Amino acid sequence: MHHRLLRILALAFVALVILQSLLGGALFFRSVGIGADQIVSHYGDKSFHGLIEVILPHALFIGIALMATLHFLAFIPTLGVAIKQFATHALFLLFFLDQSSVLLIAAGWSTAAYLKIIAFIGFELLLGWVWYLIFRHTLKELV
Amino acid sequence: MKFNATKKLSDNRPLRTVMIWMLLTLITAMGLNLTAKAIDYGTDPAQWEKSILGNEAEFADPLSLNELLLRVHTDLFALILIFILVAALAVRTSHSLRVKMGFLTITLTGLILYPLSLLMTPWLGSGGVFTAAAAFLVFHGFMIVGALDILITLLRGKL
Numbered sequence: 001m002h003h004r005l006l007r008i009l010a011l012a013f014v015a016l017v018i019l020q021s022l023l024g025g026a027l028f029f030r031s032v033g034i035g036a037d038q039i040v041s042h043y044g045d046k047s048f049h050g051l052i053e054v055i056l057p058h059a060l061f062i063g064i065a066l067m068a069t070l071h072f073l074a075f076i077p078t079l080g081v082a083i084k085q086f087a088t089h090a091l092f093l094l095f096f097l098d099q100s101s102v103l104l105i106a107a108g109w110s111t112a113a114y115l116k117i118i119a120f121i122g123f124e125l126l127l128g129w130v131w132y133l134i135f136r137h138t139l140k141e142l143v
Numbered sequence: 144m145k146f147n148a149t150k151k152l153s154d155n156r157p158l159r160t161v162m163i164w165m166l167l168t169l170i171t172a173m174g175l176n177l178t179a180k181a182i183d184y185g186t187d188p189a190q191w192e193k194s195i196l197g198n199e200a201e202f203a204d205p206l207s208l209n210e211l212l213l214r215v216h217t218d219l220f221a222l223i224l225i226f227i228l229v230a231a232l233a234v235r236t237s238h239s240l241r242v243k244m245g246f247l248t249i250t251l252t253g254l255i256l257y258p259l260s261l262l263m264t265p266w267l268g269s270g271g272v273f274t275a276a277a278a279f280l281v282f283h284g285f286m287i288v289g290a291l292d293i294l295i296t297l298l299r300g301k302l
Contacts, residue, residue: 005234005243012251016223023219027212061220
């Protein structure tokens with residue numbers, strides 16, 4: 001029964017991180033926009049301190065959220081090691097690309113806006129796929 | 144590096160000490176969050192309503208949807224971590240399954256209702272503000288009591 005409660009807790013955590021990601025996405029689209037020009041004008045106007053104020057909490061939360069999410073993935077016995085390794089490396093790399101592109105934009109390299117769009121969408125899609133795998137496996141074990 | 148898993152936290156003294164300090168820190172954080180919201184929005188529903196929906200007579204502007212999104216996004220960051228850390232310990236306690244499920248259901252409902260109803264205030268009006276305030280208080284109340292219960296259990300060496 002203890003393990004069943006932990007599985008429910010795992011599902012709750014994944015659901016909460018999904019909610020937080022959706023809210024973050026909505027905030028990004030409303031306050032920044034999805035076009036490259038909008039991204040350049042938003043981040044180009046920010047000071048280095050202003051950028052750190054955004055990047056720091058994201059690095060903290062995403063680091064913890066990815067660790068928690070991916071450790072559930074690591075415990076799925078039916079998935080191969082190669083898939084787990086790919087998902088882990090790709091998610092962290094895409095996150096680093098997404099955040100560092102903002103610094104590049106602020107430094108004057110406006111083409112990095114496209115890098116941000118690709119990294120952001122790639123990160124969301126890959127994370128969505130990982131959540132799907134975890135949900136599918138956890139539900140199978142619960143039922 | 145080799146990790147040793149333990150069934151009873153009290154068997155591992157350093158781990159027990161870490162959990163005790165973590166709970167003390169989380170209880171303090173929740174107390175500070177309640178204080179911060181009392182300063183931001185007020186201490187009764189009418190003050191919350193005025194701070195969030197604005198008041199024409201007093202020339203107070205309502206909070207924009209972008210501002211609400213930013214506040215909710217920032218708040219959830221801390222609340223999700225607090226929920227997971229306390230709930231992961233709560234499921235290890237010797238309480239009945241009904242008590243543990245009740246605790247998880249109430250706190251999780253509060254944690255989901257608070258941000259969603261706060262975001263819906265431009266459409267729901269005072270109903271949304273009241274739901275958000277109630278969910279916020281219920282979540283913090285239950286989490287503080289739950290964390291205190293786990294803390295006492297840990298101090299007595301029963302977890």
